[in-house]
Amino acid sequence: MVTDLGLSKSLLTELFPQPQNAEEWLQYALSEEKVRQFKERGYLHKVSLLNERQLEALRDQLAEMVDPEHEGREFFYEYHSNESESVDQVLFHALGAWRVRPAFHDILWNPAFRMAAYQLLGSGFRLFHDQLFSKPAKHGSVVAWHQDYSYWTWTTPMAHLTCWMGLDDADTENGCMYYVPDSHRWGLLEKTGLAGDMDAVREVLTPEQVSDFDNKIPVEVKAGEAAFHHPLMMHGSYENCSDRQRRATLINVFADGVVSNRENDGTNAPGADNYPRVPKGAQMGGEYYPLLLDSDETFGGFTESIPTVNDV
Numbered sequence: 001m002v003t004d005l006g007l008s009k010s011l012l013t014e015l016f017p018q019p020q021n022a023e024e025w026l027q028y029a030l031s032e033e034k035v036r037q038f039k040e041r042g043y044l045h046k047v048s049l050l051n052e053r054q055l056e057a058l059r060d061q062l063a064e065m066v067d068p069e070h071e072g073r074e075f076f077y078e079y080h081s082n083e084s085e086s087v088d089q090v091l092f093h094a095l096g097a098w099r100v101r102p103a104f105h106d107i108l109w110n111p112a113f114r115m116a117a118y119q120l121l122g123s124g125f126r127l128f129h130d131q132l133f134s135k136p137a138k139h140g141s142v143v144a145w146h147q148d149y150s151y152w153t154w155t156t157p158m159a160h161l162t163c164w165m166g167l168d169d170a171d172t173e174n175g176c177m178y179y180v181p182d183s184h185r186w187g188l189l190e191k192t193g194l195a196g197d198m199d200a201v202r203e204v205l206t207p208e209q210v211s212d213f214d215n216k217i218p219v220e221v222k223a224g225e226a227a228f229h230h231p232l233m234m235h236g237s238y239e240n241c242s243d244r245q246r247r248a249t250l251i252n253v254f255a256d257g258v259v260s261n262r263e264n265d266g267t268n269a270p271g272a273d274n275y276p277r278v279p280k281g282a283q284m285g286g287e288y289y290p291l292l293l294d295s296d297e298t299f300g301g302f303t304e305s306i307p308t309v310n311d312v
C-alpha cells in the first residue's frame, strides 16, 4: 500500500533535526545586510541550506521518482518527463514530491529554510507546493523567462516566496538560473509560457525592461546552497551544455492568510488540475497547505533580534 505522505502529522526521518533553543535557531539567521539585499534587488543566493547527508538522501529519492512507474506517482500535482531510458538522461519537472518520498516531505521543515523564509517574507507561512527540476547533461531544454506569480493568481494577495535549492553545483555551463535584478518592481506581466522560446516574454516588455535584461546575472550556487526570489522576479534558465546533470528542488510558500482566488470556470487554474482545491475566498490551509512556520513562533525567545523584510 502506498501512503500519501502529505497526510503524515510528523517528520518521517532524522534528516532535519529541529532546534531546541534560541541559540540553535539563531545559527541560521540571515544578516540584516542579506535581508536588505533581498528586499532591494528581489533575490538572495548562495544561502547554505543542505548538508552532504541531506543531499545524498534527496538525490537518491529523486532518482526513484524520475522513474514514471514509481510507487506514489499518483500523488504528484504535475509530472512532466521525457521518459528517457536512463535516469540521468530524464528531463524532469514535477510538483508534489513532498507527498511521495520522505526526504522531500521533511525538507519542508528544514530549520535553515524556515528561518530564512521567515526573514524574507516577514511573517508565518504555509507550503504552497514544492517542485523538482532536473536537466540532464548536454540537454537543450530551457526554462523560459517568467515571473512565478503569473502562474499563481489562483491565490491572493501576492505574499509568496520561492526557495530554489541546488542538488548539484549549478553554473552557466550546466544551465543555472538567471535573474534580472530589480525586476520584482516591474509589476505583474502576462505569462508567455515556460518551455520552448526562452525569450518569448520580450513581446510583453517595455523597451526599458528589455534593456534591463543586459544586467541579468547567473545564479551560480554550490550543491546544498539556495537562491530565494520574489514572486515577480524575472528568471529563467538556459540549456545544459555540460557533461553534468543539473538537479534542483524548490519550495514555494505563501504568508499564512493568503486565500484562494480560483475561478469556478477554471480560467486561472494551475497547469494540471490535480492541486488540492480550496473554494474561492476561503483561506488556503488544511493538510495539503500545511503551516510551516506559525506567526507566533518565538525562535526560543529571540524574535526581536532577527531582522526581517519589515525591519530593513
Ligand SMILES: O=C(O)CCC(=O)C(=O)O
Binding pocket: 133, 143, 148, 162, 164, 175, 176, 177, 235, 236, 237, 248, 250
Ligand atoms: O530550475 C530552473 O531551471 C527553473 C526554476 C524556476 O523557474 C523557478 O525557480 O521558478
